[in-house]
Amino acid sequence: MPTPRQAHAHRLSALLVVLIAGALASLHGTAAAPGGQAAPPPNVVVILTDDQGYGDVAAFNPASRIPTPHIDQLAREGMRFTDAHTSSSVCTPTRYALLTGRYSWRTSLKKGVLWGNGDALIEARRPTIASVLKARGYHTAAVGKWHLGIHWAARPGAQVDRTTTQGPTEWIDYTQPFSGGPLDVGFDEFFGIAASLDMRDYVYLEGNRVVEPPTANLPGIPQGVPGFHRPGAAAPSFRPETVIDEVTARAVRVIETQARASTPFFLYVPFAAPHTPMLPTGSFVGRTPLGPYGDFVAQTDAAVGTVLAALARTGQADRTLVIFASDNGPAPAGGIAKLLDLGHDAAGGWRGTKHTLYEGGTRVPFVVRWPGVVKAGSVTRRTVVITDVLRTVADAVGAPVSDGAEDSVSFLPVLRDPETSVPLHEAIVMQSDAGAFAIRQGKWKLLLAPGDGRASDIGAPPDGRPPVQLYDLDADPKETTNLQAAHPEVVKRLQDLLARYERQGRSR
Known part of the structure; x- marks a missing residue:
């Protein structure tokens, strides 16, 4: 039988073990489970909408005339960032910054965006959220709009054009696998489209192949019309108006499949909406007094809600870190002036829109939900930028980031305490x-x-x-x-x- 002194020492040792386990769990963003063991790392879901303004979410703009109940609920259940920014006021640079934690102007893309024929932008062996989490044992999936370039296979003898402008695409051999896409930067699976939904060619991609070659033609709709998209080759079964539903269904399928697996998952869902073509369908037509733009934003919110509902239905919501953001401010193509006349400010009171350097171009709705870690209904005014997501997620799951992510700073301390004064960025660009x-x-x-x-x-x-x-x-x-x-x-x-x-x- 141990002496009283030995028993006391044993109790102190046991307490020390529990405290250390709790501290390590806190450091890595996981809670301590019963018995002093760290809980499994969380699933991670990143949802990115396309051209949705700060004022297009009622949680950020109480005067909004667009119902966004699902994103609003996410904000009530998580933390709302009122000073969150994208690194650019257009699509491709933001996506690069999000996945790599690095400003895109450090690459060959100094301005503008890539087109459907654009070459792969993420460099080989560059760390991404997907590769970092995959190394941690995660299943990684991307579903939606890629818009980071692809190294397409070329037809024999064809004149190849991999420029960042909208060059010809006839040289692309759509029957062959491509490289430089999601599977080559850390994702285990991918389904989606190569670029924006108003950019040719109109095909679905799955893994590293085209699902159905573009043997038909999709007539264009002129600029100035909400349904605007450029003419181009298309797969016979491709319908722009159903892309949002296809992406949503595939995202749900990933969640349902991975909920039965023994490993955590990372799901990246970059919707192509409410970017042009603004094509609300079904019951969403006429949902708002703002026409196709407002209706399409409402449909986008419903798609976000369907993804979140899948997490809840499969029992994954309480063990999933969800990050929601838009890729830049609202697009002039949505008819910003007309929306203002109808009482809706898509930029939420900020000056500027997509394309611009003013706040309306880069200040975006940004929400993080993580049950048990992030206080429901909390708000922070700390300045963050989209590059920060990589190191924040890595810290949250306890994954090391040995190199890369040169412009990423973890805001995990803010998620734990929105009032913390811990330093973040010296400045953002x-x-x-x-x-x-x-x-x-x-x-x-x-x-x-x-x-x-x-x-x-x-x-x-x-x-x-x-x-x-x-x-x-x-x-x-x-x-x-x-x-x-x-x-x-x-x-x-x-x-x-x-x-x-x-x-x-x-x-x-």
């Missing part, structure tokens, strides 16, 4: 469609452009405007008063900081 830069540090935001940063602005002749703009977002959140002349020292400091980030190849 954003880019317009034309490649113009903005850098944000605290209340100060510097735009390295005379106007909104779009191609039409960058290429315009000098008109007497200052070449840069400086705004105090605390005092002037709508970016109305340029303070560059009053604070040249701030302008220089931010210019020097951006130059350092470019020079050293990282910002963290």
Whole structure:
């Protein structure tokens, strides 16, 4: 029989083991299970909508005229970020930044987006969320709009065009497997489309092959119409209006399959909606007073709800970390001015839209739900950027990130405590469609452009405007008063900081 001193020592040792286990679980984002063992790492679901503005979610804009009950419920059950940004105000750069934790302007893509014929943008062996989690034992799946380029197989003797512009696609051999896509950057499975739904060619991809070659033709719908898409070759069975349903169904199938598996899963769902073509269907037609744009946003919310319902139905909701965001601000193609006349501000009161450097171009709805870790209904004003998702998810599941993710900072401490003062970014960088830069540090935001940063602005002749703009977002959140002349020292400091980030190849 142990002596009282030995018994006391044994109890202290046991307590120490439990405390260490709890501390390690906290460090890695997992709760301590009964018996002092760390709970299994969470599933991770990242949902990205396309061109959905800050004001297009009622949880972020109480005056919204679009019902978004499912995203609103996610916000009530999780944490709402009111100062979350994408790294760019257009599609491809944001997707690259999200998956790699690195600004896309460090690649060959200095402006604009890729097209359906564009070459693979994510470099071989570059760490991604998928590859990091796969190494941790996760099953990894992507379903939806890829828009990060593909290295297509070429027809023998064809004139190959892998440019980032909308070049010819006749050289592509759709009967052969492609490379450089999702399966080559860490995903175990993929189903979706190569680029935006208004970009040819119109085919579904599964794994590393085209499901059905584009032997038919899809007539285009002109710009200025909500259903706008470019003409191009299409698979005979491809219907743009059913893509949102196909993507949703495939995402649900992944959840249902993986719920029966013994390993955790990572599911990335980049919807192609409510980007053009805005094609609401069924009961969603006429759902809002705003026409096709509002109706399509409502249908997108319902699709998000279907994915979340699958998590609940399969018993996975309580053990899944869900991140929801949009890839940039609302698109002018949605008829922003008309929406304002109808009482709906898609940008949620912020200046600018998709394509621009103003807040409306990059400040997006951003929600994180993680039962047992994130306090339901919490809100944070901490500034985060889409690159941060990689290191945050890696920290949450206890996965090491030995290299890469040069512009990613984990905001896991914020998820645990929205009031924490732990340092995050020194500054964040954003880019317009034309490649113009903005850098944000605290209340100060510097735009390295005379106007909104779009191609039409960058290429315009000098008109007497200052070449840069400086705004105090605390005092002037709508970016109305340029303070560059009053604070040249701030302008220089931010210019020097951006130059350092470019020079050293990282910002963290």
